[in-house]
């Protein structure tokens with residue numbers, strides 16, 4: 001089963017930046033320590049070519065000159081890149097449209113969910129993931145799908161998507177669960193293929209993947225692409241919400257800021273999708289470093305977003321910086337170029353709605369034990385408790 005988060009947001013440790021960076025306890029700290037703020041591209045001690053400069057990151061991800069082999073972390077499966085590209089594009093468009101319809105229709109539910117799941121207090125980041133799961137449940141698995149599929153998706157979230165969830169189970173138990181879960185997903189993919197006799201509106205994201213892929217695509221690959229959606233929707237969105245709440249709660253004295261600024265600043269400081277793997281397509285010079293197709297590139301948006309040449313007070317939480325136009329080239333929370341996130345707009349809308357609902361009319365208090373981020377293929381916030389109480393003080397302040 002995939003792990004919480006990604007090869008930037010979606011993958012399992014077997015296929016993500018794994019192999020891109022050495023297996024150290026905290027690859028984020030390692031990269032941060034290696035970056036000198038001057039050399040934007042360098043060969044790390046482990047041999048990986050790291051990219052921390054905004055221009056170089058955009059050149060690699062944008063891939064205008066065919067600098068790298070075309071691929072995205074989202075569509076990478078155990079069997080290679082899921083394709084063809086036309087199917088990827090169809091899937092992305094159809095998923096976005098489905099999400100948008102769902103969010104429009106279900107927006108009125110959000111205040112009730114916030115009250116039920118987050119007040120008077122909740123333990124994060126799980127609380128954010130579980131709220132998003134509840135809100136998006138019908139897009140993930142339509143209500144009339146077999147109960148077995150509903151139960152499997154719920155278990156995947158609890159055992160693989162939540163931050164640190166994998167550590168709570170032994171390797172043997174994980175292997176067993178993975179086999180069972182994948183077999184349910186494969187069975188459902190086959191069943192839906194049999195049902196699918198012509199074009200029809202997708203009922204959920206599994207319909208999207210089955211309906212928009214090529215007829216001969218391997219059901220195992222379709223199951224993996226579906227898992228990418230599950231990890232993006234519940235994992236990445238939940239973590240981004242967690243970071244926004246964490247930063248607001250740990251900066252009680254910062255000036256009141258619009259929810260959109262808070263979400264943007266949270267995704268700048270802690271980009272959930274923080275590391276992208278790519279392979280050079282030919283021998284070339286990349287930002288002063290010679291690379292060949294044998295190299296692995298690791299584009300680190302965490303470092304791009306804190307690059308001292310582009311950001312003032314790069315390590316500080318300053319949501320009001322978003323009142324002005326941001327330095328565009330240095331902000332890539334949803335990637336860049338042909339594989340830019342298909343769900344970026346719907347994600348931002350949901351996050352802004354939620355931050356608005358959580359903070360409006362409520363005072364937010366966060367307690368935590370000072371631990372750092374939970375670093376995996378995705379960047380999750382540390383465990384913390386957030387108390388939401390009725391606001392009594394001066395208006396306009398959190």
Ligand code: HEM
Nearest residue numbers: 072073074092232233236237240273334335339341342343
């Ligand atoms: C905070 C939440 C999210 C973050 C941070 C995020 C981030 C990203 C990033 C960085 C990429 C580019 C990957 C690469 O270039 O290798 C990507 C791709 C993608 N994302 Fe998201 N994502 C999020 C939520 C979503 C959601 C909710 C959806 C569902 C509609 C979604 C669908 C996709 C798809 C389909 C792609 C592949 C695009 C392509 O290759 O054509 N994402 N995402």
